[in-house]
Amino acid sequence: MAHPVPEADPCVSLSDLSLAYPAHAGGRTFQAVEGLSFEVGRGEVVALLGESGSGKSTVARFLAGRGNDAGEKSARIKLVGGSASVLDVPMKRLSRRTRARLTAYTGFLSQEAGATLTPELNVGEILMEPIMERSKRFDRDAVGERIAEMMDLVALPLAKLQEYPYELSKGQRQRVAVIRSLMLDPVFLVADEPTLGVDANNRPKIVKLLQWYRERTNASMLLISHDIGMLEALVQEVIVLQEGQLVGRGDINEVFRHADHGYVQLLAQALRANAYDEIVDE
Numbered sequence: 279m280a281h282p283v284p285e286a287d288p289c290v291s292l293s294d295l296s297l298a299y300p301a302h303a304g305g306r307t308f309q310a311v312e313g314l315s316f317e318v319g320r321g322e323v324v325a326l327l328g329e330s331g332s333g334k335s336t337v338a339r340f341l342a343g344r345g346n347d348a349g350e351k352s353a354r355i356k357l358v359g360g361s362a363s364v365l366d367v368p369m370k371r372l373s374r375r376t377r378a379r380l381t382a383y384t385g386f387l388s389q390e391a392g393a394t395l396t397p398e399l400n401v402g403e404i405l406m407e408p409i410m411e412r413s414k415r416f417d418r419d420a421v422g423e424r425i426a427e428m429m430d431l432v433a434l435p436l437a438k439l440q441e442y443p444y445e446l447s448k449g450q451r452q453r454v455a456v457i458r459s460l461m462l463d464p465v466f467l468v469a470d471e472p473t474l475g476v477d478a479n480n481r482p483k484i485v486k487l488l489q490w491y492r493e494r495t496n497a498s499m500l501l502i503s504h505d506i507g508m509l510e511a512l513v514q515e516v517i518v519l520q521e522g523q524l525v526g527r528g529d530i531n532e533v534f535r536h537a538d539h540g541y542v543q544l545l546a547q548a549l550r551a552n553a554y555d556e557i558v559d560e
């Protein structure tokens with residue numbers, strides 16, 4: 279049985295990978311990703327960019343080992359071509375046990391994670407839950423200190439630990455979700471739009487938390503984000519998808535400066551209009 283290797287380099291490797299959603303309601307299998315090849319080196323932060331429906335979340339969920347998590351069968355992601363490995367674990371036909379081992383090392387922040395916090399738990403319980411599920415024996419003081427440090431970084435007062443999700447603002451809920459995704463010290467973090475829907479004042483706090491985490495742990499990350507502040511602060515390489523295929527890839531500045539694909543040019547223009555100049559002018 280494959281065991282995840284936390285120090286694997288590359289941390290993620292895809293070769294000609296194709297992913298599909300199963301046929302349902304009389305429809306046909308839908309191929310969401312086609313012939314995708316890239317690597318994420320150990321300690322590297324890669325961003326996946328692309329328009330809505332280009333396959334970013336599908337890739338993210340699959341690589342985080344959560345391709346089968348969705349309740350409905352129709353939302354389960356199938357590897358239908360090529361190969362992928364994460365922390366040296368081949369992703370084809372993952373057994374339940376191997377998947378559980380892998381997800382102990384890979385953090386996942388789903389899109390709109392803040393909206394899916396368990397309503398019956400207070401923030402303290404929500405943050406402790408991943409640790410409690412793993413083992414009842416842990417150093418409470420050390421965990422408490424880490425939670426306090428992360429709360430401080432994202433400017434959440436400790437009093438919030440007693441509050442329930444409905445008592446928090448959307449941005450506060452999202453910050454709690456980001457902290458939660460880091461609670462098990464993932465060596466590989468997959469984050470789908472971590473700052474989406476968070477107001478401009480609070481977005482840099484999430485960026486700061488992820489930067490702090492990376493500096494502390496040298497974790498590898500796959501980020502889906504069109505947030506300039508986040509790309510600028512964290513990302514070395516970008517991968518651009520369109521209709522499930524790779525249409526641009528490389529150093530963030532190079533890709534946008536020398537975009538030879540129509541969509542990449544459009545994306546670069548859109549990002550530039552949102553202060554991307556700050557990056558390219560450096």
Ligand SMILES: Nc1ncnc2c1ncn2[C@@H]1O[C@H](COP(=O)(O)OP(=O)(O)OP(=O)(O)O)[C@@H](O)[C@H]1O
Pocket residue numbers: 299308310328329330331332333334335336337352353354389
């Ligand atoms: N559960 C599902 N069943 C069938 N098709 C799906 C399912 N989820 C997504 N898709 C399809 O797969 C394609 C890729 O979707 P995906 O969510 O990965 O794109 P995305 O780039 O993350 O989009 P967004 O930026 O809007 O989140 C889309 O055409 C989408 O309609």
